[in-house]
Amino acid sequence: MKKNIVYALIFLWGLSINAQTKIYVSPKGNDNGSGEIKSPLRTIQSAIEKSRKMQGAVVIELLEGNYHVNKTIEVNREDLTIKSYNRQKVSVSGDMVIPVNKAIKIKDKQILSRIDKALVDKIYEIDFGKMGISIERIHAVGFGRASKEGWSELVVNGEPLKMSRWPNDSMEPIGKVLVSGNEKDKETGNLPVFKFDTDRPKRWEKADEVWLSGYFGYGYADDMIPVKKINYQDSTFHMADFTNYQFNSGKPFLQWFAVNLLEEIDTPGEYAIDAKAQKIYFMPKGEIKELRLLTLKAPLFAIENCKNVLVKGLTIENSRGIGVYIENAHNAVVDSCTIRNLGSAGVSMGKGNIPNDNKKLHNMANAGAQISREIGGMAGALYANPVLNRQAGTNNGVSNSYIYDTGAGGVILSGGDRLTLERGNSFVENCQIHDFNRIEKSYRPAVWIDGVGNRVTRCDIFNAPSMAIIFHGNEQVIEYCKITNVCTEIDDQGAIYYGRDPSERGNIIRYNYFKEISPRHSVMATYHDDLACDGKVYGNIYYKAGSKPVMIGGGKDNHYYNNIFINSPYAIHLDNRGNNWGKFMTVKGAIVDQRLNLVNYTQPPYSTAYPELVNYWKEGAEMSLRNVFNGNLFVNIKNVIHGESSMGEFYNNWDTPNDPGFVDINDPLKGFKEDAEVFKKIKDFPKLPFDKIGCTLKKK
Structure with missing residues (x-):
């Protein structure tokens, strides 16, 4: 009898321990409660603190409702899951x-x-x-x-x-520029002045403030700055601040529009x-x-210095800052969440930077020190120091999630070490990311990638004035994505973009679908800018994908094969800029030399991983070499090559004005017929995995 009682007690003790691996939270709960489902806690942070006193993995279950927070939820306990209870609707917000x-x-x-x-x-x-x-x-x-x-x-x-804004869905051309705001003007404090050719500003005479946004100097660089005064007699705007470059006029993308006017x-x-x-x-x-x-400036969640964390099934929304920040974490995953209505990025991995001088613009030496829980001058810091380790961690990711209506990009994906080529293995997978530039536009993409060995897989990315994906680093993979209606405003940018660092090698862009990218300005789908090297690009579909779907700007060792190009003015641009206008980049001591030396390119691991790099200077840094195009299909392309065809090696390609055998030529993702002509015209043309391209989530 006593033995049975002991066994019963052990069994009940085991049940008690098992029950305590879960903590329940409800907006109607009390932080003095037990955390059991009948006595839930009220705040997520109190549940995290309670979990520290418990052994093993812990699951925090959030009951239905809105969790309003006024400071960051700090997640720094290992083996922790924060999830919606039974898929109930749970909102975590930084609002009032x-x-x-x-x-x-x-x-x-x-x-x-x-x-x-x-x-x-x-x-x-x-x-x-x-x-x-x-x-x-x-x-x-x-x-x-x-x-x-x-x-x-x-x-x-x-x-x-x-x-x-005015105009609502267009922009006005910049008129004659009277004071450009160039470097000399910046030194003397001579603020920009330019003419306008419309009567609309007369409506704004009673406004305390007028702000102008647009593309003032170059088509890839938007800006938004205040107006000091409007002179209605000579129709001039007198600006209250400088823009990053200077004001120019005369090109179709140099335009302005007014914002924030009653x-x-x-x-x-x-x-x-x-x-x-x-x-x-x-x-x-x-x-x-x-x-x-929206009130909270700091991230809603900060996952830091821990491993094995899962945030699942939540709506993370309505805040001025970042949705989820991840630093020095391993196996931290945001899954099946909706991330929306934020003033900054949806998810940001790795430290940002605080500029030394906020008055200095586009000064990469102004990057400043690293800082946690902010983005700041991170882009400039990486430009100044491309091997900067942003301390994101490894195997972190965002999966099966919706990210939209964010102010400054979707996901900043980071991991790995460029000096050692240690892989980050972090990812964005099966996500819908759209309308992600409500506040900041240029260089705030759906996914920003840096480090080594990270990937973006099966994502739908759409509706953006600028780029879909920017990447830096090595061995990054972008695959099975559907990219539509991006680069809608800009000039001289690409849906996928990288460049100006020949040591960034081993990157793969495969099995993506680029659709309906405007050819209005100079816009590309895949852009290898300023001597970018060693991109492997294969199995992609470029359907009405910009004015020049592919841009190779003077680089080496880029390989395009088994891609499909449909209905574009051109397919491929090639140039030898390192030997002409871009020669300033390839002289000794300049940016190419600096970046190669940063990674010790003649020594392992770079010399063994990328043997072509060892002879970069011997064979001519300025030379565009070994850019190969084979097994590609060109359908209804007016001119396959734009620029200098001698900069590429072409074989086993097929250029045709006719249907090469699509099931539906207006929907290339339906694939080819079994007896399609393409299989006869291009030797060993593969059956591409059309069915795997794109996100499996339903559109919201």
Whole structure:
């Protein structure tokens, strides 16, 4: 009898231990509770703290509801899962709920005089000053500037508002430039001045602030800066700040548009911030059912100095900063989450940088020290020091998730060490990433990759003014992705882009579908810029994929095979820029020399991993060599080659104006017929894995 009692006690003790591997949390709970399902805790952070006292793996189960946080949830315990309980709807947000009755019709006659009479009854105001809530004004954003958290934005009925602008869906050309704001002007403080050719600015005479956004100097560099004054007599804008380069005019992509004006709220879903009055004006889309103000500047989650962490099944939303930050972690995965309505990036792996001088723009020597939980001048820091280890960790990833309506990119993917070629093995897999540039545009892609040995697989990326993927480093893989309607505004950029470092080798771009990328400016699908080398590009479909789907700018050892090009003005651009206008990069002591020396390119591991690199200088750094194109299909391409055909080696390709045997030529992903002509015309042309391309998630 006693033995049976002992066994029963051991069994019950085992059940108790097992029960305690789970901690339950509810917005209606109490942090003094036991953490059992009948007595859940209230906050996620308290559950994490409780888990530290427990042995083995712990699962934190979040019951349905909204978890509003005012500081970062710090995850630094190993073997931890934070998930939705039974797939219930769980939202973790850095916002503040604003009572709907605080949105009122405008009564101030001076304010009403600035609005089109037909729209007076459609525009609301919220006076945050009266509520004792401080709201942040907009700030300059653009190419070369440090990435910051977003300003105070309003989410109405679950959707973030968009800043008012004129014109609504186009831009105005920059007129004659009177003061360019060049380097000499910057030294003397002589601010830019340029002419405009429209009467629209007369509507803005009563506005306290006018901001202009657009492409002021180059088509790849957007900027947004304030106007000091408008001279209506000579139709000139006098700017209050400098842009990164200088103002230019005369090219179709050099354009501007005005933003954040009460006078230009004319479309449902638009808003303008009046920071001086501490008010936000907006035009809702229909009835206002819910209002949330984005408040938290720091990341919602920070996973740091730990391993084996899973965040699953949550909606991470409504915050001014990063959604999930990961540093020095191993096997930290964000899975089956919706990440949206953020002022910064959705997920960021690795440290950022604080610029030494915030007034200096596009100065890569200004990168400053590394910093946790921020992005800042990270892009400039990597440009200045391409072997910088951002201390992200290894085997971290984002999978099966939706990322959209973010302010400054989707995922910053980092891992591995460029000096040792140690792999990071981190990933973004089976995700939908779209509309990810609400605030910052240039060089804020859906996925940014740096380090060694990371991958992006089966992602759908769409709707962006600029690039889909930027990568740096070695042995990165981009595969099975569907990339559509990106690079919609810019010039001289690519959907996938890298360059200006011949030591970045072993990268693979395979089995991707590039569709409907605008040929309006000089836009590419895959862009090997400024002497980029050793890209293996195969099995991709380029369907109406820009003005020049492929750009190889003077590099070596790039290999294109078994790709399909359909309906473009050109297919491939080749040039020898290292021997002409780009020779400044290849002289001794210049950027190419610096970057090769950083990785000790004549010594292992680089000399053994990339033997062609050892003779880089002997065979001519300026020479474009061994760029091979074989087994490619060109369908209805006006001119296969743009530039210098002698810079490439071409064989076993087929160029045809006719259908080569598609099941449906308007939908290439349906593949080829069994007896397609392509299999006869191109020797050993493979059956490509069309069915594996793209994300398996349903569109939201």
